[in-house]
Amino acid sequence: MTEAISLVDAKQENDREPGQGSGQQPPKASWLPMAAVGVAQLMVMLDSTVVNVALPSIGSDLPADQTALQWTISAYVLMYGSLLLFGGRVADVIGRRRSFLSGLGLFAVASILCGAAGNQELLIAGRVLQGLGAAVLSAAALSIVVTVYQNEEQRKAALATWSGLGVIGAILGAVLGGLIVSAASWRWAFLINIPITLASGIIGLRSLAPMRSDVRRPLRLPTAFLATLGLACLSFGLIRLHDGMTSPTAWISMGLSVVLLAIVAVTELGKSDPLLPLHLLRIPTYWLSSLGLLLAAIVMMGSSYLASNYFQGAHDMSAFATGLSMLPMGLAALVFATVVPNLIAKVGPGGTYLIGALTQIAGAAVLVTGPSSTVVAILALTVIGAGLPTCFVPLYGIGTAHVRPEESGVGSGLLNTFNESGAALGIAVIGTVLAASVDGELKSGTAAPEAMTTGVGNGFIAVGICAALAACIAVGLHRLTRAAQAGAQTTES
Secondary structure (H helix, E strand, O other): OHHHHHHHOOOOOOOOOOOOOOOOOOOOOOOHHHHHHHHHHHHHHHHOOOOHHHHHHHHHHOOOOHHHHHHHHHHHHHHHHHHHHHHHHHHHHHOHHHHHHHHHHHHHHHHHHHHHOOOHHHHHHHHHHHHHHHHHHHHHHHHHHHHHOOOHHHHHHHHHHHHHHHHHHHHHHHHHHHHHHHHOOOOHHHHOHHHHHHHHHHHHHHHOOOOOOOOOOOOOHHHHHHHHHHHHHHHHHHHHHHHOOOOHHHHHHHHHHHHHHHHHHHHHOOOOOOOOOHHHHOOHHHHHHHHHHHHHHHHHHHHHHHHHHHHHHHOOOOHHHHHHHHHHHHHHHHHHHHHHHHHHHHHHHHHHHHHHHHHHHHHHHHHHOOOOOHHHHHHHHHHHHHHOHHHHHHHHHHHHOOOOHHHHHHHHHHHHHHHHHHHHHHHHHHHHHHHHHHHHHHHOOOOHHHHHHHHHHHHHHHHHHHHHHHHHHHHHHHHHHHHHHHHHHHHHO
C-alpha cells in the first residue's frame, strides 16, 4: 500500500520513494536498529507522562511551588515540541546515527540532573535539557526507521512497532510513575532512564550505519531559529491555554507563532533544500495524515488526562491505583499494535484508521455519560486504547510514504511536530473544559466527586468530537488510498 499511495502523487515533485515501481522489493534489514530506536522512543513518550503522578511528592520533597511543578511538565513539552523540526534537519545534515546518539546522550545527562536536583530551578533546567534531547533523538529515530526499512512489508511492521511503542509509553507512564513513587522515590522516575539509554546506545552503536548525506548541507541556522521560535511560541501558547481559553498571553503567543511560521514559509518557497518541506504539505495524503496525527494525539493525551482525574477526583484512588486502572488501556494498545499490519493488508491504511476512529467514538460515548462504576470506565478506556494504534500506525505509514531518504529527518520531524502539538492542544483544551465544568458544578452546590464525574463526561464530549473529525479525515484518506491502489493495479496490468 505504501507503493500504491506514492503512485498517486508521483507527478508531484518526485515524491515517490527510490526503487518503487521497479517490481522488486529491497532486501529486509536487521531488526537491531528497530530495537535501538524503539526503546528510545518508548522512553521519550514515557517521560512525557511519568512525572504527572509524581508532582505531589516532588512538591513536598524539594520543596517546589505550584508554578515550578507546572513548568516541570511544560518545560519538557515546550522544548520537545519546538525543536522536532530542527532536530530532523540536524539528522539529515550530520547523520542519523550521530544525531540519535547525541540526543540519547543529552537525554541521559538531563535525566541525571533531574534525578539529583536539589531545588526547583535545577529540576526545571533538567527538564529543558530532556526536551532538547528528546526532540533530537525522536526526529532521528523515525528518520532511521524510514531510511533503514525500505522493504514494504518490513517497513509497515517497523512503523507499527515504532508507533505502538510511543502510544504504550505515553499510557504506561502513569502506571510506572505511580509504582515508582509508591515503592521508592520520585527521583527514580528520572534515574530509571539511565539503564534504558545505555541499552539503546549500545545497540545503536553496534547496529546503526552513519546514514550521512554525501553532499555537504548547511543547517540553515537563521531559518531554523525562526522556525524553532515560531514553534516555541505555538507550544507556549497552548500551554498558557491551561489558564483558560480567554488567556491573552496564550492568544498573543499563538498569533506571533503564525507570523513567524508564515515568514519561514515564504522564505522557504522555491528552496531546493528546504528546512520546512512545504512540498509535502501540498500532497493531500500527507497533510491529511498530519491533521490525523494531531487529532489522534488529542484523543490519546486527553483521554489519559481525564481518566487520571476521574479515578483520583471522583473515586479518591491513590496514584498507584490510578495507574493500575489505566493499565488495561495500555495493554489494549499493545495487543492491537501487533494486529494492525494485518488489518492494513485487508482493509487498507485509510480503512484501518477509520476503524480506529469509530472505536474511539464508541469508547468516548460511554464515558460522556459519566459512569459511576470504575469497571465501566476501565472498559470504555480499554476500547479507546485499542483504537490508538489503529490510528497512529496507518497515519505514520501514509505520511512517511512520501518522504525521500535525503529529507527523512525534516519530513519525519514535521509529522512529529503535528503529533506533539496535538498532545499539548489536547491537554490545554480538554483540561480547560474539565476545570470549567467542575467549577460550575461546585458553585451550584454539587459534591466534589459528582462534580468531577460531570466534568470528565464533558471532557469526553470534546474527545468524541475530535474522534468524529478523525473519522471524516479517515474517509478521505480511504478514498485516496483506494484510488491509488486501483491506479497501481491498472499500471501493472
